[in-house]
Amino acid sequence: GAGVSQSPRYKVAKRGQDVALRCDPISGHVSLFWYQQALGQGPEFLTYFQNEAQLDKSGLPSDRFFAERPEGSVSTLKIQRTQQEDSAVYLCASSLGSGTDEQFFGPGTRLTVL
């Protein structure tokens, strides 16, 4: 496809379950970003990859959050032992180069933790 895709689009988890959210960036895009968007708020930065290297994970809320991009393309955001406060939309974005390049966003995964 031409854009960033994310799967699943919706995920319901019971508190304590582990979840994995997938992001397929635009082919050839070097940079990949994950954001968390709580209801009624703007997106908050979680982590940044340049190719397969995770250069910044300062926005990850806790050590239950883990992201990887092993081959420099597809990325997975994993949340262990989910909590109710993890309920949010998780957005993935990719860009050709650095932050001043346009970041193209996927539609997001809406996670609801019961």
Added chain:
Amino acid sequence: AQSVTQLDSQVPVFEEAPVELRCNYSSSVSVYLFWYVQYPNQGLQLLLKYLSGSTLVKGINGFEAEFNKSQTSFHLRKPSVHISDTAEYFCAVCSNDYKLSFGAGTTVTVRA
């Protein structure tokens, strides 16, 4: 550290009327500024960005924004809105090479 304040959470406007969405930022260093739009059930889409040069920036769909360094503002305007402009609008700032900080968003509702 930088932060973004969008002064209006909701803006109702009639079709063909002008609209202005206000954005102020705080940063101790030079910044790059962006406006994104999010239509219902879609991802964020870039409307326009300011990196350097002319302080008046034109974007897609007839939108424009003006960078004012002394007032640390980057307000978004459109002279005549359409029903299809109903969406949520986010102002964002980037003060390093990659990390975007977003405002809380402004919901624009265009009425006939």
